[in-house]
Amino acid sequence: MNLALILPLILLTPLAAAGLSLIHQGLGRSRSAAHAMLATLCALAVAAILFTLIGNHWTGYPNGPSHILQIAGTQWNWLGSLPLTNPANGANPAALALILQIFTAGLAAIIPLSAGTDRWRLAPICLATAVFSAFLYPFMAHWVWTTGWLSQLGQNFHLAPFQDFGGAAVIQVPGGLMALSVAWILGPRRGKYSAGQATAIPGHNIVQVLFGCLLALIGFIALESAACLLFSNSTPEQIPALILNAVLSASAGCLAAVLSTQIRYRKPDASLSANGWIAGLVAGSAGCQWVSPPAAILIAAIAGLLTTYLVEILELRLLVDDPGGAISVHAASGLWGLFAFSIFTTQPGNSHQNHILAQLIGIATLIGFLLPVIHGANLLINRFLPYRTDRDGDWQGMDIRELGSGAYPEFVIHADEFVPR
Amino acid sequence: MKLIGCLLLISGWLIVLAALVMLQTLLQRAAFIAAGFGTEILGLGLLANAYTAMQRRQK
Numbered sequence: 001m002n003l004a005l006i007l008p009l010i011l012l013t014p015l016a017a018a019g020l021s022l023i024h025q026g027l028g029r030s031r032s033a034a035h036a037m038l039a040t041l042c043a044l045a046v047a048a049i050l051f052t053l054i055g056n057h058w059t060g061y062p063n064g065p066s067h068i069l070q071i072a073g074t075q076w077n078w079l080g081s082l083p084l085t086n087p088a089n090g091a092n093p094a095a096l097a098l099i100l101q102i103f104t105a106g107l108a109a110i111i112p113l114s115a116g117t118d119r120w121r122l123a124p125i126c127l128a129t130a131v132f133s134a135f136l137y138p139f140m141a142h143w144v145w146t147t148g149w150l151s152q153l154g155q156n157f158h159l160a161p162f163q164d165f166g167g168a169a170v171i172q173v174p175g176g177l178m179a180l181s182v183a184w185i186l187g188p189r190r191g192k193y194s195a196g197q198a199t200a201i202p203g204h205n206i207v208q209v210l211f212g213c214l215l216a217l218i219g220f221i222a223l224e225s226a227a228c229l230l231f232s233n234s235t236p237e238q239i240p241a242l243i244l245n246a247v248l249s250a251s252a253g254c255l256a257a258v259l260s261t262q263i264r265y266r267k268p269d270a271s272l273s274a275n276g277w278i279a280g281l282v283a284g285s286a287g288c289q290w291v292s293p294p295a296a297i298l299i300a301a302i303a304g305l306l307t308t309y310l311v312e313i314l315e316l317r318l319l320v321d322d323p324g325g326a327i328s329v330h331a332a333s334g335l336w337g338l339f340a341f342s343i344f345t346t347q348p349g350n351s352h353q354n355h356i357l358a359q360l361i362g363i364a365t366l367i368g369f370l371l372p373v374i375h376g377a378n379l380l381i382n383r384f385l386p387y388r389t390d391r392d393g394d395w396q397g398m399d400i401r402e403l404g405s406g407a408y409p410e411f412v413i414h415a416d417e418f419v420p421r
Numbered sequence: 422m423k424l425i426g427c428l429l430l431i432s433g434w435l436i437v438l439a440a441l442v443m444l445q446t447l448l449q450r451a452a453f454i455a456a457g458f459g460t461e462i463l464g465l466g467l468l469a470n471a472y473t474a475m476q477r478r479q480k
Contacts (some may be wrong), residue, residue, distance in 0.1 A: 071442070354447070367461050372427040
């Protein structure tokens with residue numbers, strides 16, 4: 001194990017969270033900016049503690065102890081069974097897996113904050129994050145990244161294993177599905193739909209959003225590299241191909257969104273282009289180094305296009321108010337990336353049909369198992385601790401309502417300046 | 422509608438799992454997995470429709 005390579009990669013992973021948090025708060029309103037950043041910090045903190053204390057027990061690590069069910073002569077590896085509060089001593093795989101997954105669980109947990117911007121209260125955010133990182137995130141992390149049943153489809157069912165090298169199925173899609181559930185429960189921001197029409201509520205700081213994209217690129221590359229080295233037996237020689245594909249994916253996703261919005265609206269849309277950048281990264285994270293560079297460009301370009309259209313469909317047709325576009329960027333692009341990997345993979349050993357079936361089984365698990373479980377958990381929490389702020393909070397903004405002061409106290413429009421003299 | 426949507430989602434996943442356990446050939450499994458996906462899409466559609474209808478009422 002190359003500790004000198006893996007540790008710096010793990011330490012760069014939080015840049016992905018930093019990038020996403022800048023994107024989320026920049027796409028929200030200025031009156032909720034401080035709340036958005038504090039919510040991100042709280043979510044990361046809660047996820048780190050709860051994952052270490054509880055989630056890590058269920059997640060386990062490759063070839064670690066697991067709960068295995070024997071059904072009809074087949075082994076079903078459902079959950080890890082590490083001792084609770086397992087300490088990260090030494091440079092063993094268990095310790096490195098725990099450190100990396102503290103950050104990946106946190107990253108998945110901050111994705112839904114984007115969908116709940118401007119109306120999701122801090123206390124329910126912390127509780128939902130606790131439940132997510134302790135009990136929901138470990139399912140896919142164990143099934144895909146360790147020796148769970150999805151990664152053993154090849155051994156047990158003569159298919160290819162379900163594969164996700166960079167976290168599309170473990171981090172992005174669960175986070176995106178959580179965002180969908182939260183957006184459904186919260187409902188749209190007040191004033192979003194009036195007189196039967198959707199009103200555009202533009203983000204308050206696009207510069208931060210675009211800077212967040214650059215930070216996220218470094219974080220995603222580090223995350224994907226560390227995950228490949230720890231969970232997929234990749235070698236350090238394969239990392240340059242992974243970096244190339246990640247940069248090409250982000251570029252293709254962004255350019256596809258720029259071109260698409262240029263053609264449709266006659267001017268490129270900065271926020272949708274930023275979403276395209278992240279969508280490209282997300283879609284590319286499924287295959288990482290196991291697709292060719294032209295295939296990585298094609299997969300990401302389709303993800304960028306998909307995002308621009310899906311944001312509109314969600315907002316206008318389905319009345320889902322997702323200010324940061326988390327559902328399209330993380331859930332839809334992640335699912336597309338997982339499927340596209342099976343079509344374009346250059347990995348030897350299994351037929352394309354076997355790869356396609358295995359990836360479809362994983363996608364069916366995400367939609368058919370994880371979404372209802374996530375939604376059920378959110379509905380239950382919402383019953384005891386209502387997610388949505390009250391009517392006044394909607395207008396005042398979450399900064400004043402929950403924190404008592406705004407993010408930009410000197411940024412005040414004085415009404416008397418507009419009075420004709 | 423929401424409950425039925427969630428149940429359909431889970432049913433679709435169980436159909437996919439059943440395909441893995443009960444069937445052997447690639448074609449049979451593909452057909453069952455397609456059926457599972459169809460059920461899941463129906464469930465997702467119902468769930469989305471229920472929330473959209475709720476938002477329309479509140480508007």
